[in-house]
Amino acid sequence: MIKTDILIIGAGPTGLFAVFEAGLLKLKCHLIDALPQAGGQCSEIYPKKPIYDIPAFPEILAGDLVSNLMNQIEPFQPGFTLGERAETIEKLDDGSFIVTTEKGTKHHSKIIAIAGGLGSFEPRKPPIPNLSNFEDRGVEYIIRDPEFYRNKKVVISGGGDSALDWCIYLTNIAESVTLVHRRNEFRGALDSVEKVQELKNSGKIELITPAEVVGLFGENKVEGVSIQIENEIVQKECDHFIPLFGLAPKLGPIADWGLEIEKNAIKVNNALDYQTNIPGIYAIGDVNTYPGKLKLILCGFHEATLMCQSAYQRIFPDKRYVMKYTTVGGVEGFDGSKKEAPKAVVKSID
Amino acid sequence: MSDIHINIIDREGVIHKIMAPTDMNMNLMEVIRSFELAPEGTIGICGGMAMCASCQCYILSNHELPEMGDEEEAMLAEAFFVKENSRLGCQIFIASDLEGLELEIAPES
Numbered sequence: 028m029i030k031t032d033i034l035i036i037g038a039g040p041t042g043l044f045a046v047f048e049a050g051l052l053k054l055k056c057h058l059i060d061a062l063p064q065a066g067g068q069c070s071e072i073y074p075k076k077p078i079y080d081i082p083a084f085p086e087i088l089a090g091d092l093v094s095n096l097m098n099q100i101e102p103f104q105p106g107f108t109l110g111e112r113a114e115t116i117e118k119l120d121d122g123s124f125i126v127t128t129e130k131g132t133k134h135h136s137k138i139i140a141i142a143g144g145l146g147s148f149e150p151r152k153p154p155i156p157n158l159s160n161f162e163d164r165g166v167e168y169i170i171r172d173p174e175f176y177r178n179k180k181v182v183i184s185g186g187g188d189s190a191l192d193w194c195i196y197l198t199n200i201a202e203s204v205t206l207v208h209r210r211n212e213f214r215g216a217l218d219s220v221e222k223v224q225e226l227k228n229s230g231k232i233e234l235i236t237p238a239e240v241v242g243l244f245g246e247n248k249v250e251g252v253s254i255q256i257e258n259e260i261v262q263k264e265c266d267h268f269i270p271l272f273g274l275a276p277k278l279g280p281i282a283d284w285g286l287e288i289e290k291n292a293i294k295v296n297n298a299l300d301y302q303t304n305i306p307g308i309y310a311i312g313d314v315n316t317y318p319g320k321l322k323l324i325l326c327g328f329h330e331a332t333l334m335c336q337s338a339y340q341r342i343f344p345d346k347r348y349v350m351k352y353t354t355v356g357g358v359e360g361f362d363g364s365k366k367e368a369p370k371a372v373v374k375s376i377d
Numbered sequence: 378m379s380d381i382h383i384n385i386i387d388r389e390g391v392i393h394k395i396m397a398p399t400d401m402n403m404n405l406m407e408v409i410r411s412f413e414l415a416p417e418g419t420i421g422i423c424g425g426m427a428m429c430a431s432c433q434c435y436i437l438s439n440h441e442l443p444e445m446g447d448e449e450e451a452m453l454a455e456a457f458f459v460k461e462n463s464r465l466g467c468q469i470f471i472a473s474d475l476e477g478l479e480l481e482i483a484p485e486s
Contacts, residue, residue, distance in 0.1 A: 154486065
């Protein structure tokens with residue numbers, strides 16, 4: 028069981044900055060995120076896009092903002108459970124919580140800070156009528172173990188990096204790889220597109236464009252797909268169909284945790300500390316809502332700061348504390364590091 | 378600058394006749410959100426960067442629209458429920474020549 032002072036669900040910018048503010052109060056944090064890397068939307072959707080409204084940064088790329096935050100929180104040694112989605116929450120008699128991921132990893136904490144953005148990123152599923160009947164019976168949205176496809180016939184659809192990259196990777200493993208895309212153009216990185224072109228020329232990948240997988244057939248598992256090519260539908264035998272259309276955020280299991288939800292977001296007390304209707308559970312950043320809410324990174328930073336002060340009081344109700352400026356108190360890391368302002372040199376005049 | 382009339386059919390099939398400002402640098406996705414014609418969290422997920430297709434619309438009137446950029450075209454190639462008249466709302470900015478525009482919000486996907 029992972030134990031921590033504040034369990035943060037969501038490792039986007041707000042969740043990451045909460046680690047810093049908690050660290051100043053000597054509170055340790057652990058973060059859970061469904062994505063395999065930290066940074067939330069900034070890393071997953073728009074790492075190369077500039078952001079212009081981070082105070083004191085006239086312009087910063089979303090990916091760089093995440094790297095900077097990771098550097099800033101490094102002294103506070105946060106723990107990470109990445110690639111796992113927070114699934115269930117259980118409240119213990121002492122008021123603390125156990126949060127379990129879908130892979131069964133358990134986390135124990137007195138304070139839960141949900142910084143889940145628009146939710147956990149789930150694969151986008153194409154609207155093929157009988158798709159759900161074949162899930163885990165030949166339809167996979169995520170490739171967990173490429174060896175699973177050894178000597179199998181695989182059809183992949185999509186036009187982005189993951190579709191191209193997996194096509195390239197699986198040519199050495201699968202019996203056959205077919206890529207179906209609605210256009211002749213691909214959105215992925217140029218060298219991936221060129222590599223797929225090469226593999227197509229040498230007959231290692233079958234490329235079907237412009238076309239779309241519109242149906243699946245098979246008795247108990249996928250035995251083939253129906254592909255619409257212009258006005259014609261052709262059937263193609265295969266063992267696996269892997270639609271790779273990127274990820275979209277869904278609020279997911281958190282919606283069933285007994286929290287007050289409004290407009291797909293968690294209602295919080297913004298007059299005080301961004302606590303939800305369940306004491307000890309806070310919601311900060313894009314995942315929360317209150318009158319006048321703005322989904323901005325800078326608002327998330329503010330909310331994270333106030334949440335940490337309140338969490339400290341909740342963990343140590345008898346301790347007195349006043350907020351300290353980092354310029355005065357410096358930053359003392361849990362790793363023994365210390366950053367502080369240099370002392371002024373006082374010199375006398377003879 | 379004056380406001381323009383736009384008719385928007387929401388995902389439930391309800392028609393909304395709204396007035397959209399031409400002087401606020403707003404796009405169609407933002408107009409839909411500002412009038413709350415689709416639930417928050419189901420539209421404009423990427424914020425308007427042509428990177429999620431949650432604001433896909435079907436343009437029903439014959440207005441001449443701004444040409445599709447590469448990003449929009451690529452995103453629509455991976456979107457679902459795409460039709461000939463599909464556009465991403467976030468890529469169409471409100472201007473006076475869109476007076477009388479009619480559109481339908483595509484299903485959530």
